[in-house]
Amino acid sequence: MKLASLNHGRDGQLIVVSRDLKMAVHAHDIAPTLQFALDNWHEVEADLQHLYRNLNDGIAQHTFPFNLALCSSPLPRAYQWADGSAYVNHVELVRKARGADMPESFWTDPLMYQGMSDGFLAPTEDIKVADEQWGIDFEGEIAIVTDDIAMGTRTEEVHGHIKLLMLVNDVSLRNLIPAELAKGFGFFQSKPSSAFSPVAVTPDELGNSWHDYKLHHRLTVHLNGELFGQPHAGTDMTFNFAELIQHVAKSRAICAGSIIGSGTVSNKDRSSGSCCLAERRMLEILEYGHAETPFMKFGDTVKIEMFDDSGHSIFGAIEQTVVRYKHHYHDEDLNHHNPHHQQ
Missing domain, CATH: 3.90.850.10 (Fumarylacetoacetase-like, C-terminal domain)
Incomplete structure (x- = not known):
């Protein structure tokens, strides 16, 4: 699984990124930030992995091109x-x-x-x-x-x-x-x-x-x-x-x-x-x-x-x-x- 954070607020906004780094999808319905995801890993990992598989399979909804220039550090x-x-x-x-x-x-x-x-x-x-x-x-x-x-x-x-x-x-x-x-x-x-x-x-x-x-x-x-x-x-x-x-x-x-x-x-x-x-x-x-x-x-x-x-x-x-x-x-x-x- 590949994760990134858009530059948003102090702690970023978590997104899931495709394996080839070309597409991404928001993960805020699962975890608003990467720190939240790490704090609650046992609860959110399966859902994040499911979203990642859907993204790579081309069936995830509301995807957008991944632009690393819009990223903060994964953990800002x-x-x-x-x-x-x-x-x-x-x-x-x-x-x-x-x-x-x-x-x-x-x-x-x-x-x-x-x-x-x-x-x-x-x-x-x-x-x-x-x-x-x-x-x-x-x-x-x-x-x-x-x-x-x-x-x-x-x-x-x-x-x-x-x-x-x-x-x-x-x-x-x-x-x-x-x-x-x-x-x-x-x-x-x-x-x-x-x-x-x-x-x-x-x-x-x-x-x-x-x-x-x-x-x-x-x-x-x-x-x-x-x-x-x-x-x-x-x-x-x-x-x-x-x-x-x-x-x-x-x-x-x-x-x-x-x-x-x-x-x-x-x-x-x-x-x-x-x-x-x-x-x-x-x-x-x-x-x-x-x-x-x-x-x-x-x-x-x-x-x-x-x-x-x-x-x-x-x-x-x-x-x-x-x-x-x-x-x-x-x-x-x-x-x-x-x-x-x-x-």
């Missing part, structure tokens, strides 16, 4: 967004480039941070940044959406708790990261709003490409229309999604609608390219002694997509442009509202 906001770093090859490479050893524990205990979740970017929404000098980067990732999961859940108990999968652009401001990490409290300003694919997909829809709690397709990233990387998401994933869930649930319960990310998809085979600028820059530092690829500039575009074995888009594309953020209060506005301002 979420109760939790926890992003891991499951591809330890990526972590090792980044640390090696700056001459730092990687603790052995990184191979057995996942890295994870809790990201901004009170408002996600739409899949075609501009990435607004105030300063190019902040080191604007994209990160192509996979994410899962869960139902309610009890604290202490182990990997062998995860089956059935993963309800949906999505793609992610985890926007990172690389030049803000070192100072933040040096404080010892982790990411905050350096991790602004992320973007997710227009379509979220149930695991059964992925067939044999979803096994061992990994998604076995290439993640394709284009920068300014040029292929940047297409690493295989099922290869070199040190921690699968069951292990990431166990990590999150160690000391807390997980509520329905929580999103858990894989971290940047990365392969040891360098010929597959990268899913973020930082990784390519690190490879250049190791080879040439300096980075040659710049971070994103205003006007740059990134496109993140995944295709099935027949070449069809599975989730639709994240396609975004970096633009300069201008605060809505200008000097003249401040002067206008300042009763002590002298003309």
Whole structure:
């Protein structure tokens, strides 16, 4: 089943999308929002699946062409967004480039941070940044959406708790990261709003490409229309999604609608390219002694997509442009509202 949310209100309006991403139908009679559906999954799943089958069979009523430009994130906001770093090859490479050893524990205990979740970017929404000098980067990732999961859940108990999968652009401001990490409290300003694919997909829809709690397709990233990387998401994933869930649930319960990310998809085979600028820059530092690829500039575009074995888009594309953020209060506005301002 494929689900999306039209940009409507704070939490979107749930629609069901055809397998080929060409047609859609409103699902408001079943569930007004995706969060409502996740909160009541046992009650609504069968009806949503029935509507999905009718849509693909061409017998659903009141269908309309699917337009991803009208979509918000499948979950426009979420109760939790926890992003891991499951591809330890990526972590090792980044640390090696700056001459730092990687603790052995990184191979057995996942890295994870809790990201901004009170408002996600739409899949075609501009990435607004105030300063190019902040080191604007994209990160192509996979994410899962869960139902309610009890604290202490182990990997062998995860089956059935993963309800949906999505793609992610985890926007990172690389030049803000070192100072933040040096404080010892982790990411905050350096991790602004992320973007997710227009379509979220149930695991059964992925067939044999979803096994061992990994998604076995290439993640394709284009920068300014040029292929940047297409690493295989099922290869070199040190921690699968069951292990990431166990990590999150160690000391807390997980509520329905929580999103858990894989971290940047990365392969040891360098010929597959990268899913973020930082990784390519690190490879250049190791080879040439300096980075040659710049971070994103205003006007740059990134496109993140995944295709099935027949070449069809599975989730639709994240396609975004970096633009300069201008605060809505200008000097003249401040002067206008300042009763002590002298003309």
